[in-house]
Amino acid sequence: MIVVTGATGTVGSKVVVGLRERGREVRALVRAGSAGPAEWDAAVERVAADFADPASLDAALAGADTVYLLVAVHPEMAQHERNVIDAAVRTGRRPRIVLHAAAGVEHRPEGVRFVGAHVAGLDHLKASGLPWTVLAPNGFHQNFLGSAATVRAGQLAAPGGEGAVSYVDARDVAAAAVEVLAGTGHEGAVYTLTGPASLTHGEVAEQLAAAAGHPVAYTALTPETALEGLLGLGWNPWRAEGMVELYGLYAAGHASAVSPDVEKPTGRPPRSFAEFAAEHADAFRA
Ligand SMILES: NC(=O)c1ccc[n+]([C@@H]2O[C@H](COP(=O)([O-])OP(=O)(O)OC[C@H]3O[C@@H](n4cnc5c(N)ncnc54)[C@H](OP(=O)(O)O)[C@@H]3O)[C@@H](O)[C@H]2O)c1
Incomplete structure (x- = not known):
């Protein structure tokens, strides 16, 4: 089962639809009171949770095999990523984490807080021992x-x-995410999406x-x-x-920099x- 976080947002909502089109079992993490976008089918399991509430994340990640980890831009976004990773570790199932970060994350730029938060999240992910893949999109x-x-x-x-x-188009980011989440063999890869x-x-x-x-x-x-x-x-x-x-x-x-990485998992140009x-x-x- 694939858990999608950030599921109601620009990219996550499309990831949920793409995974369902492939017939995959999807659990969407939504905030309390949200039913999710109208285009989701009834088979999408909605679970209310908050990145700042570890107990809610434990419930949301129970039974997960794969997690799409996308947090919103927020002063606590690095902690939010760490919270999801820690909850994934606590499942005891070693789910694969597909971290939605930002272009340049592997170059660790100084003084760019949005990217810096993803650097901190990726460091935590690597230290967790969980299998991981990174999607690093440029501006949408x-x-x-x-x-x-x-x-x-x-x-x-x-x-x-x-x-x-x-x-890069957010639809191509979502398409790449769907291929990586639904497929195999992406462990340890960083895809820079442009x-x-x-x-x-x-x-x-x-x-x-x-x-x-x-x-x-x-x-x-x-x-x-x-x-x-x-x-x-x-x-x-x-x-x-x-x-x-x-x-x-x-x-x-x-x-x-222009990267060929959208085409690698999707098989088509961005x-x-x-x-x-x-x-x-x-x-x-x-
Ligand atoms: N925009 C860009 O150009 C760009 C480029 C590269 C990387 N990024 C990265 O992409 C990510 C943002 O992606 P996006 O634009 O698809 O996001 P988005 O549209 O802003 O959606 C954010 C998602 O996170 C959920 N969320 C917010 N706070 C939450 C909380 N406390 N607990 C649980 N869920 C919460 C939102 O739920 P609600 O619907 O309930 O608010 C929504 O589903 C960021 O990590 C950013 O660094 C963005």
Whole structure:
């Protein structure tokens, strides 16, 4: 039985659907009161648990053979990953853990808290003695849906400088996860999941403009201006600072490498940003 954590989110919800399409027995970890997305079939076992509550994780992981470990971005996200790993150890069944981390995790970048949390989780996983595989995606295409309102107004503003990023579609991340979870032979592998090309944010703006049918101008924000903007939007400071750190990595070109790893487990190339933008043109069109 495969337990999926983060199951109601962008990637996890698609992982649950993909595993069910393959007829796999799936237990989805949801938060109390959540029924899960409408596209899940009735055979998906829903178990209420919280990453901060070890007893609830014990119940959620009982009987698991494989665990998809995806935690949300949160100040305690490293501890949340450790909590799930510890609960997996306590099952006594040595379930295989497929850790959803972030691109660059194996390079241990300093000063990027979101990636640093996954570094801590991976260290804990390796020390646990459980069999593991890591999925390390780059930034998701879907993140740009969060900027749709400004794109509709002809603007894309980010502290990404002129650095290129090999953004990946969350659907390809989920597809790779399904293959790894349902298959065998991935033990000890780190799959860096990227799109097929690396784009500067100026090029992202051009592709959004092509899809939307109107000009979209990219403005490279300073880290200070970006932070002020996010805080002004009501972002939690920890998350806002983390986002600016991540864009610092992008601006420095450290997220530009293109990897063949989506194709390794899925057998097909990843979607391009242009395909994503065209499919979501209505969201970006004024
Ligand atoms: N976005 C990117 O560009 C990107 C790139 C690389 C890596 N990542 C990594 O991907 C992960 C986020 O993936 P995502 O975007 O698919 O996540 P998401 O859409 O934000 O969903 C988070 C999931 O975690 C659940 N959750 C939140 N807090 C919880 C708690 N305390 N206990 C139990 N469940 C909880 C949420 O449940 P509810 O629905 O109840 O809130 C939801 O199912 C992070 O680890 C991030 O570092 C993201």
